[in-house]
Amino acid sequence: MNISVEKQPNCTATLRVEIPSETVQTERSSIVSTYASQARIQGFRPGKAPKKVIEKRFAEQITGELEDRLARKAFDEALQSQDLKVLNFGRPSAFTTGENGAVSFESVLTLAPEIALPDYKGVTINAPSSEVTDEELDQQLQTLRERSADYSDVEGRNAASGDILVIDYTGKLDDQAIEEVVGRPVGYISGREGFWIKLDEESFLPGFAIQLEGAAKDESRTVKVTVPEDFPVAELREKELTYEVTVKEIKEAVLPELDDEFAAKLTGDKTLEELKDILRERMGAEKQRQIDDMKVNQIVEHFNTAVDFELPDALLRQETQSQADSLVQQSAQSGLSQDEILAQRDEIFASAGVQARTNLKTNFILQEIARAENLSVSDQELVGHLAQVAASRKENPKKFIKQLQREGRIAGIRNSMLVGKAIDFVLEHASVEEIPADQPETSEA
Template identity: 35%
Template sequence: QTADFVDVPARGLQMGDFAVLDFEGSVDSKPISEIAPQASKNLQGGKKFWLHLASENFLPKFCEQVIGQKSGETRLVIVQLPDDFPVKELAGKKADYAVTVREIKEKVLPPVDDALAGKLAPGKTLGDLREMIEHDIEHAKKHDVERAKESQMVKYLHEQIQFELPPALLQNETRRALAELVQRNRERGVTDEMLKEKEKELIDGAAGLAANRLKTNFILHRIAEREKVQVTKDDVDLRIRQEAARYDISPDKMRKELQQKDALDDVAEQILLGKTLDFLKANVSVQPAEESTVKEEKA
């Protein structure tokens, strides 16, 4: 984020450069915007489009074909799209792109010194910044270890405990998981047409996710009931304050938003599951993953 992009007008494009391009795509002399209007704008063409030149970046062999191209120069770039290309109108087609280089820019990183540290963390020196980064890395490692323990315990419980999931609850959870997967893919730029083509794959994935999630919740609820794990008002208040801080709003506003969404019970549910996992981690011995063993220490 602190890097500068410096104009390099005197030479042609090289791998690693950032090119500012005007380009327009066509197939059999017809604009891609007409052949596949639902396709990404970046597939159709664009003005002042920034492209980082790197192997396998953007379209197949696109970057390789503009190497050496200079500012103001126009080239024809030919791209062979694969047979399994997600936009079916373009699958297996040969696309022609008229590409004009407007600017060539080189990414220049600033010197690593106290001045840079002050920009990244006002009032901090380079030494302070290094300590902060080391602390964050250590915290991330501990977090990963905890998540791995939880995953291993849940896997063990799934293997040891077998029961039928209520069909109605499983159906509802599958519907919810499917909505999450669709939303996640849309945020990544996947079109509705592409989602339709992957419908069976998405439904199967949602069903597996829902079954795993529902079984985990049932098991953890049973353990919480047996071990008298409870959620207190203070637990909920703390979680609301934490969420409010994340979104930079007041706790009162966060509480009202949760109430409007009828989501306070969901908050309590997540806290209960988290406390139950914490109870398990405190009361079982988790062996290395390759041994795949969880031993109970306390009754």
């Protein structure tokens, strides 16, 4: 078998193959024999039809299967003889049969990128301590008290910072009702009756509630605010809205005492000290999760900065579309209309393209690290992982795995697990420098 590979830009190559007539004839005879033994043709007993009849009756099927077999043989030999890292062998084309019976064809391959690995042992990572401080614990306890607060009517004074106001309000833009300007319902932005709002800077729209400080019960005020530039309703961004607001009630929070009775109400039977232990453990676990994410993000940025290489166009397009679909879904969930999403189409695809490139580069680098360190995912590990996923979804493990096999998703899951192992390996060999909890992490490595 004569095989040649011509590498081209963007991780592609053209594979050209010529297969000797002897090999072609052997494969063809095998296929014809199989058809002859299984075919049912009128006038002949099963398995007794002449091969010439078989070849004529099933000519198209035999040719198709022959080309598939020859292509698979060529691909297998190419992997062994050409030292290729092939992601996709493509669709064989230009099948021709020479006068001597030899068959030739070509196929466009998608190759894994050629990567010169950067240093991946001893990467410097900056991360805060996972220890939960007494101050953080006190803040969490205060949050729990606020969630359990009762609210009493304020008598004898006007509204002050931290109070809860019950208000009626209507909004306008350029002296028109907001919904008339936008042309569709916009929810709470247009107006409400009996709306509860805390008197602080960030409640409702930034700067809205603070203008009600000092108001008396039943007092009406005109409040003007500028809508943030990232507000979900595009028509209102950076526009000044005017609200007519009436304060119907002024309430203040009455916090429960921080004692064993409070702890027992939250937990059923725990003391305050036991509640603190529970909170400290949960907060520590969440803090560690955030720190782990922080470390992975720094690893990703380090590798994407340290090395560059070509990416397969087909994979880049596929990943970009996947990221764009995700961004569109997030936009829809945040309240943007289809027209607003379409108006941001270019920005969405630009952002998706950047993230897609980062994702693919990181994935290929980590796969290369896994290869260099002989990391692998055994069948036992794979099945164990899938069984855990099935259990979390309350599904039968065997049915779940068979479904994944039918959908062709097993290889992708195995690859994700391998990439996870590579990340763990890099983190295990990283140099972690602790930073103060209030200092932003850096990604220099």
